[in-house]
Structures are given as C-alpha cells and as structure tokens.
Amino acid sequence: xxxxxxxxxxxxxxxxxxxxxxxxxxxxxxxxxxxxxxxxxxxxxxxxxxxxxxxxxxxxxxxxxxxxxxxxxxxxxxxxxxxxxxxxxxxxxxxxxxxxxxxxxxxxxxxxxxxxxxxxxxxxxxxxxxxxxxxxxxxxxxxxxxxxxxxxxxxxxxxxxxxxxxxxxxxxxxxxxxxxxxxx
Numbered sequence: 103x104x105x106x107x108x109x110x111x112x113x114x115x116x117x118x119x120x121x122x123x124x125x126x127x128x129x130x131x132x133x134x135x136x137x138x139x140x141x142x143x144x145x146x147x148x149x150x151x152x153x154x155x156x157x158x159x160x161x162x163x164x165x166x167x168x169x170x171x172x173x174x175x176x177x178x179x180x181x182x183x184x185x186x187x188x189x190x191x192x193x194x195x196x197x198x199x200x201x202x203x204x205x206x207x208x209x210x211x212x213x214x215x216x217x218x219x220x221x222x223x224x225x226x227x228x229x230x231x232x233x234x235x236x237x238x239x240x241x242x243x244x245x246x247x248x249x250x251x252x253x254x255x256x257x258x259x260x261x262x263x264x265x266x267x268x269x270x271x272x273x274x275x276x277x278x279x280x281x282x283x284x285x286x
Contacts, residue, residue: 131159131204138195139180139215148176148200152211155202161209164275167255168211172200174248175213175271178221185216186267199270207278214270220261221249221271 135151137144149169156165179198184190201212253259256273257280263269 131155131202133202135200137176137198137200139183139198140195144180144198145173145176148172148198148213151200152202156209159204161204161277164209168209168275171211171252171255171273172213174252175211175273176200178248179213179215179217183215183217184219186218189216189267201270204277207276209275209277211273211275212270214264214268216268218263218267218269220263220269 133151133155135148137147141147149172152168152172153165156162156168176198179196183196185196197216199212199214201210201214203210203212252273257276258274259272261269261271
C-alpha cells in the first residue's frame with residue numbers, strides 16, 4: 103500500500119483524455135474568469151478564483167503556487183501589455199481571461215491578453231543555484247524574474263498566439279507525477 107501523498111493532493115478519479123481544447127471530458131473541471139487590467143482588484147480577483155477552484159477540486163496543496171503564478175501572469179498583463187491594433191479600442195479596458203482546466207492527470211492555467219507580443223520565457227537557469235546565494239541582487243537580471251519563478255513552479259509553460267491577435271500563456275501541472283514524487 104502506498105503512503106499517503108505528503109502534500110495532501112487528492113488524486114482525481116480517472117477520466118477520458120481530452121479530445122480537443124474546446125471539449126472538456128466527462129469528469130473534467132473548467133473555470134474561467136474575465137477581468138480588466140484597469141480594475142484595481144484584477145490581480146486579487148484572479149487569485150481568489152484560482153484559490154476557490156483548487157480547493158473545490160481537491161488540489162489545496164497547489165493553491166499557493168498557482169496563486170503566485172496567476173499573480174505574476176496577470177500582473178505582467180497589467181504592467182506591460184499594449185493591445186494589438188485590431189483588438190484595441192480607444193478608451194476601452196484591456197481584457198484578461200484566466201482559465202483553469204483540470205483532468206485526472208493535469209491542471210492547466212491559462213492567462214490570455216490582447217497583445218500578440220510573446221514573452222521571453224526562460225530556457226534555463228539565470229545563474230547556477232549554488233552561486234545564487236552568494237550573488238548580490240544587483241547582478242541578477244532586471245527583467246524576467248517573475249517568469250523565471252513561473253517556469254520553476256510548473257511542469258511545463260508555453261505561449262500560444264490567439265486566432266485574431268493576442269496570446270495565452272499556458273502552465274501545466276502534472277498531477278500524477280507530483281503525487282508520485284511526494285510518495286517516494
């Protein structure tokens with residue numbers, strides 16, 4: 103008999119694999135929230151939504167990491183995104199869509215915005231972890247630190263262009279692998 107999962111991650115019941123991004127298989131979970139970058143509560147609202155969903159879905163051990171990630175991704179939209187010309191409207195608020203999808207073995211978090219400019223996702227370590235403790239913050243990169251944190255907390259991250267402009271940054275959490283890692 104396997105030891106209980108030390109993070110307390112409940113293993114969802116098995117469900118069929120997804121057939122396409124638009125279809126949610128029976129037993130899967132889906133939640134979406136549309137917020138606007140000009141709203142003073144947009145980051146707080148996105149954190150609250152992911153927290154409630156993850157608790158409802160039995161993924162409480164992931165709450166802190168996913169809250170940090172959604173804060174970073176939504177914060178990047180608020181501070182850096184300039185909507186594509188085809189999507190911008192004078193005086194209109196910038197739209198942000200936050201999506202959570204869960205199947206038996208994966209949790210996906212997507213943050214979509216109206217800017218087609220793809221972020222520079224980190225491909226490796228900025229500095230050796232052995233040296234990081236000895237270095238002053240002054241020698242570390244000025245930008246990309248948040249996406250570096252995102253990259254370190256997820257199992258996979260990628261960016262997908264939108265059909266008519268904009269993009270979505272996707273993060274994948276491998277639930278079965280995390281459960282297995284915690285047992286061993």
